[in-house]
Each structure stands twice: as structure tokens, then as C-alpha cells.
Amino acid sequence: MTVSAVSLADATTRATRALEGLRHDRPRLDRIDAYMRGRHAGPYTPRNASKEYRLLAERSISNFLPMVVAAPSQALSVEGYHRSGSSEDAPEWRSGWQPNRLDERQAAVYRSAITYGHSFTVVLPHKSDPTRPVIRAVSPRCMWAAYDDPAADEWPLYALELRRLPGVEGSVEGWFYDETAVYRAEADEEKVTLSQKRLHGLGVCPVRRFAAQVDLEGRTTGAVEPLIPLQDRINQTVFDLLISQTYGSFKVRTVSGMTPPLKRDPETGEPLLDADGNPIARPVTADASRLLMAPDADTRFGTLDETPLTGFIESVGMSLRHLAVVSQVPPHNLGVGDMINLSAEALAATEAVMMRMVAEYKRSFGESWESDMRLSARIMGEREGAEDLASQVIWTDAESRSLSQTVDALGKARQMLDVPARALWSKIPGFTDTDRASWPEMAAEEDSSVRLAESLTRAAAPAGPAGG
Known part of the structure; x- marks a missing residue:
């Protein structure tokens, strides 16, 4: 040229x-x-987000895009x-x-x-x-x-x-x-x-x-590139899930009508006062290992229910199904569905x-x-x-x-359509051309061994009765 x-x-x-x-x-x-x-x-966070919020935002990144390419x-x-x-x-x-x-x-x-x-x-x-x-x-x-x-x-x-x-x-x-x-x-x-x-x-x-x-x-x-908006949606949902899980996934105990305990001077027993002259309340520890009691007859104890996480989890699953549809990747590759x-x-x-x-x-x-x-x-x-x-x-x-399914189909092609056997060798999965290149020689050696065995069998067979 x-x-x-x-x-x-x-x-x-x-x-x-x-x-x-x-x-x-x-x-x-x-x-x-x-x-x-x-x-x-990163997912959306308020302007005044705390250090904990920003840490959860970093942890919310759930990258599914490499699997879309790998599949x-x-x-x-x-x-x-x-x-x-x-x-x-x-x-x-x-x-x-x-x-x-x-x-x-x-x-x-x-x-x-x-x-x-x-x-x-x-x-x-x-x-x-x-x-x-x-x-x-x-x-x-x-x-x-x-x-x-x-x-x-x-x-x-x-x-x-x-x-x-x-x-x-x-x-x-x-x-x-x-x-x-x-x-x-x-x-x-x-x-x-x-x-x-x-x-x-x-x-x-x-x-x-x-x-x-x-x-x-x-x-x-x-x-x-077409999946970036879906990936951002998944990250936002996971972030919301982590926020709800961290701050609202447990029951909150409430107390009303109770005079809070006060901090007292260890020597005099008198209540300690702050800079404005008000008594200083002592924090009340209310965890799962403690039984709460109050001396006041009007005290009422209660609980605030935890935030259910099921909706967030279902939302993540829905976004992953959308990701599977748009990318044409099977859902089970993304961990969606019962497989x-x-x-x-x-x-x-x-x-x-x-x-x-x-x-x-x-x-x-x-x-x-x-x-x-x-x-x-x-x-x-x-x-x-x-x-x-x-x-x-x-x-x-x-x-x-399955290998048995493939071999069965190739066997039928050989018997019913008279396709040459060697023409079907390349259709058997799991073998390379290098493997198949050695098959003719191996087949010839196998045929020679069979013919040798047959000839030795015939030579060792006893002679028939002499004709009279």
C-alpha cells in the first residue's frame, strides 16, 4: 500500500x-x-452536619459499578x-x-x-x-x-x-x-x-x-456513565439507612412528672448551684441494664418506638433491581433475589x-x-x-x-444429523485449541491400542476343530 x-x-x-x-x-x-x-x-448532608454525620456519609458509599463491568x-x-x-x-x-x-x-x-x-x-x-x-x-x-x-x-x-x-x-x-x-x-x-x-x-x-x-x-x-444517577441514589438511601440505624433504631425511654436528682455537696449535703444560682441536675443513666424508679407518685415512664428500617432496606433492593435492568446484568450478580x-x-x-x-x-x-x-x-x-x-x-x-447437557446435544447432532465427530470437538466447553490439537494423536494411539488388543486376542484364541 x-x-x-x-x-x-x-x-x-x-x-x-x-x-x-x-x-x-x-x-x-x-x-x-x-x-x-x-x-x-457524597450523599446530601445538611450544611451544619456534625463529624458523625460526615463519617456516616463516607461509610455509605456502596460501589456496585465494578460488578456491572466485571459480569x-x-x-x-x-x-x-x-x-x-x-x-x-x-x-x-x-x-x-x-x-x-x-x-x-x-x-x-x-x-x-x-x-x-x-x-x-x-x-x-x-x-x-x-x-x-x-x-x-x-x-x-x-x-x-x-x-x-x-x-x-x-x-x-x-x-x-x-x-x-x-x-x-x-x-x-x-x-x-x-x-x-x-x-x-x-x-x-x-x-x-x-x-x-x-x-x-x-x-x-x-x-x-x-x-x-x-x-x-x-x-x-x-x-x-448511564448508571451514575442510580449509584448516587443507592448511596443516598444507604446514608439515610445508616442515619436511622445510628440515631433511631432503638427504643427511647421517657420520664415525666419526676423531680430530677440534684448534685449535692459531699460535705454539707446541700444542692450545688450553677452560675445563675439554679440547682444542678444530676444526669439520669437509663440503659437496658437499669431499673428506673421514682419517689414521686405523679411520675410516668414511657418509651418512644424505634424507627423501622425495613423501608430503607426495600428501597436499596429496588434500586439494585433498577441497576440490574438498566445494565442487563443478572440480579443475582448484584445480590438481589433468592438464587x-x-x-x-x-x-x-x-x-x-x-x-x-x-x-x-x-x-x-x-x-x-x-x-x-x-x-x-x-x-x-x-x-x-x-x-x-x-x-x-x-x-x-x-x-x-452443564457439560452433560452439552455433550448430549453434540451426540445427537452426530447421530441424527451426521455431523463429523471431529467438527464437534471445538463445541465442547472447558478445552482450548491447544488441548484439542493433541486429541487426533491420542485418538490414533487409542485406535492402535484397540487394534493391537484385538489381534492379540485373536492370536491367543484356541484353534477350531479340524475339518473331517
Whole structure:
């Protein structure tokens, strides 16, 4: 692919424009990050709130948002990559995916994309070995990419990566990527300066976006931002619950018509007086271990009922159910509902909505991984893999089904539909392509052992009676 060179002045202009985009998006992404880490906006408290009130406000933060992200991301795992017409892992999988430890690191890509709405990967040739692809994952808080058509383009026009925004602390170093080269970038509050240009020869800006949900205008939406009002509501309800529990969840004893006991001088027995000449009352200790008595015949004892907490608890449960509906996460993942002794079929039914969401993520993220693998093939010099638009990633089946149920269904497909047995091996959950690769050899050894045993049995059998 032939791409015209980009002048340093044009690249600098692009990088400065990307810095403006990163400044624009960063506050929204920082707010999402704060909520994911439990640094929420506090619940409403009166202006004259005491130290105890503020302590309860801190303790009322109940962060459910990480579970909303973890539930679908834990159901996402790529276990292979096949070119069209092949059932074996492609060379770019073995030389691109595995050496970059993406079996481990892919989870961070999904969590970031689901949290913020999108994340990025960067695919470049290794500095010392140009035929070896290096794949890195980058947070959207640290990267901004420009697109001609953000809803449809596979690759951006250019992208800027900075670990933090420049400010009063000074300039920040990072990287700038375009369709021809990678630059060392140094950003201050006004502009970006580029240096150390390194050509990559890939013909595209080597940055791929992983979008959780993208509309026709190119806007991405994550799982966290729409749930922030619900999370704030839960925090407020928990705060009200703690206030009621701390100050009103116990019965209050009352006394009326009783002359309070007075503090007296230990020597004279006379009542002690305050600065205004009034007798000083002695505090009455009224706890559960004491029996109250009074010498006055008109004294009346009573109690004030405790504040019931059931309404607050039910309100928290209702908000969690709302959170489950909006996020499409099963209620039992958030601790709502009675989920004891459920069968695999019942559990699968409760997770059906989330699995449809996971299927949507697989389609989007799968396309992004396939782009990365094709670019890796281009770096490796594998032209066939670089141009294979029908290749596909293989996702681990994470649906809640019992192994016996799955094997029974596959067995029926083999017997009733004549599906080849080996074609069904990839459908058995809990095994990787590495495991399945050893099965043909093991099956051949098993067949050889069976045939050997049969031949030895025949050889050891006594000869039949001689014919006469």
C-alpha cells in the first residue's frame, strides 16, 4: 500500500488538534474512573452536619459499578484465531497474540471498553526485529484518535497517546501515530512538539478502537456513565439507612412528672448551684441494664418506638433491581433475589439478557482483534493473512450449561444429523485449541491400542476343530 508522506508541520498540527480532543474528553472519562474506584459524589448532608454525620456519609458509599463491568467482561475470552477455510490457529496468532501475552492482557481491553465506551490497541513492528509484531493496549484516558468517519472507519487518521495531560507541572512525553510513522511527542499547555520519527510502513495509523457500543455518529457509550444517577441514589438511601440505624433504631425511654436528682455537696449535703444560682441536675443513666424508679407518685415512664428500617432496606433492593435492568446484568450478580439451588437451565435463563449483550460485544471486539491480527500478518510478511477478510477469532463459550447437557446435544447432532465427530470437538466447553490439537494423536494411539488388543486376542484364541 502506497501512502504519501506527511510533513512534520502537518503532523504537528494534527497532534496539537488531538491534544485539544484529549482535553475535551478527559474530564468525562475521569469522572467515570472516579466512580469505578469508589470516589463517588457524597450523599446530601445538611450544611451544619456534625463529624458523625460526615463519617456516616463516607461509610455509605456502596460501589456496585465494578460488578456491572466485571459480569460481561468475565464472559469474554478469545482462545484462537483461524484464517478462512482453516480450523488451525493462524501464524499471526502464534507470533502476534501469544508472544504479546494477550491471553492475559485481553481482559483489561474489555474492561476498559465496557467502562468508558471504548479502548485502544497499538500494533507496531518491534524496534530490533521488524518482522515481529508488538501489540499494546491503551486506556482512552491516555489516547485520542481522529477519524474521517468515526462510525465506520477501521483505522483512524491519527492518534495521540499521553499518560497524563500537561499542566502547571510542565510538559508530558508521549507518542503520536499516523499512517506513515510514529513520533516522540512532547506536549505542554499550548502545543505538541514532535521528534524521533520512526517509519512503520503499515500504510494505516496502527491504532485500533474497541468500541462497546457505537452509534451512527461515532459516539461510544460505556456501561458505567448511564448508571451514575442510580449509584448516587443507592448511596443516598444507604446514608439515610445508616442515619436511622445510628440515631433511631432503638427504643427511647421517657420520664415525666419526676423531680430530677440534684448534685449535692459531699460535705454539707446541700444542692450545688450553677452560675445563675439554679440547682444542678444530676444526669439520669437509663440503659437496658437499669431499673428506673421514682419517689414521686405523679411520675410516668414511657418509651418512644424505634424507627423501622425495613423501608430503607426495600428501597436499596429496588434500586439494585433498577441497576440490574438498566445494565442487563443478572440480579443475582448484584445480590438481589433468592438464587438458591438453581439448575443449569434456570441459571441460563436468568443470564439470557446479559449473554445477548455479551454476543454484541463479541461481534464488535472480534472485528477489532481481527484487524489487529491482519496488521500483525502484514508486519510478519504474511500477505495471505493480511488480506484475509474472512478470518475470525474464536471465543470461549461462557454460557451457563452443564457439560452433560452439552455433550448430549453434540451426540445427537452426530447421530441424527451426521455431523463429523471431529467438527464437534471445538463445541465442547472447558478445552482450548491447544488441548484439542493433541486429541487426533491420542485418538490414533487409542485406535492402535484397540487394534493391537484385538489381534492379540485373536492370536491367543484356541484353534477350531479340524475339518473331517
